[in-house]
Amino acid sequence: MKLFYYFNYLALKLTPRFLLNMKKRKLERKFENSKQYVAHRVAYYLKHKNEFDLSSRATSIAGFKHRGQSQYVIDLMSVMAYFPSHFRFRYHFGDETHIEDEPTLFKARPIDGDNQNSVLMKLVKYRHFRFVEDSLSFGEKQDVAVFRGAVTQPHRIEFMQRMFGHPLVDAGQSNPSSGNPEWQQPFMSVQDQLKNKFIICLEGNDVASNLKWAMSSNSVVVTPKMKFETWFMEGTLQPGVHYIEVADDWSDFEEKIQYYLDHPEEAEDIVKHAHEYIAPFRDEELEQLISIKTLERYFELSGQVK
Known part of the structure; x- marks a missing residue:
């Protein structure tokens, strides 16, 4: 199962972006009737409503280099693959829950308080997003x-x-x-x-x-x-x-x-x-679309999508 997880990522890295754009449009058409639900989820993960600037600490997709924590890398870059390589972002991997001074991609954040600079992404999903079929009532x-x-x-x-x-x-x-x-x-x-x-x-x-x-x-x-x-x-x-x-x-x-x-x-x-x-x-295609839309909104608000 884990081998399949890594294989899928390697296949994605070799997929031209125009094919990924076609896949994104296909997902948008499939979930056309769920646009309001998708927008609700995106707004929950990225609470900012106004535009913001990213500092020089932001990295580009093309310049992204991170050693270790392979599941974080795979899960994040699997969504980044849908966007131009010059787009920039801030991120923190690991069990980090502090709040940065600019919108930053995290796995987790505090529920209470001003947490809008922590933008949630679906990370380490192989470990955290496991479901079971329970045969016992x-x-x-x-x-x-x-x-x-x-x-x-x-x-x-x-x-x-x-x-x-x-x-x-x-x-x-x-x-x-x-x-x-x-x-x-x-x-x-x-x-x-x-x-x-x-x-x-x-x-x-x-x-x-x-x-x-x-x-x-x-x-x-x-x-x-x-x-x-x-x-x-x-x-x-x-x-x-x-x-x-x-x-x-x-x-x-x-x-x-x-x-x-x-x-x-x-x-x-x-x-x-x-x-x-x-x-x-549990709907992997819906989850994929919401992940893409969350990053798309992040890039829009940071002035990178015109």
Whole structure:
């Protein structure tokens, strides 16, 4: 699968731009009836409404050179291929969530505050935008909330301190732990995690990487209030509609989980709404068009598209 991902990028690099322009027009015709939805998504990712100037720190597409972080490079340059090589842009790769002083392309940004200079692009999609086909209904799953992941950040450490060993929680640390060796639990595949009614999604340096596949399952996501967002528009997700929101200190976890165990029809409604939210993100051609249109708007506002 990953080999196919890299092969597609190499094929794209060899495609003449006039053929890519034809492909773009074809996508525009296909989604003609979705223009309003596409415009809404673009406006969410790029919040600027007025023109702006890029500083000398901007790089051109032709002059772009970045070592390492190949998935960032592939995902960004796969969209840049649709534009003239002299067009310029600012970018930051990695789990960066700071705000620059001019519009800059990022994978993630803070949900709250003035974040308009962080322009979201769909980056590291091979890792973050995975979806599952879940063969178990919510009712067939175990009455447990599961977590598996690295525990390095303070909020993840606090979660393990409070919730490890809780009768409704199966929590396990995936990275070595010298201070709390009992936190290290055996590897659990995604398919095994799906045997549980609730999947705990904890933000790391930015968003929770398991959020997308968890929302595509028939389990219900459990998370404290989200602080960061990506192309997935986490800031638009609603507690009680798309996921179960618990307090930062997990003090109301048991009460909320028990409520949905006692009211499974409401949990199944959350699953239904989560699937409805996920649906557009599973349409690869629609996603491609929105990515192109986001960059097109960026280049328009920076005075590069006349």
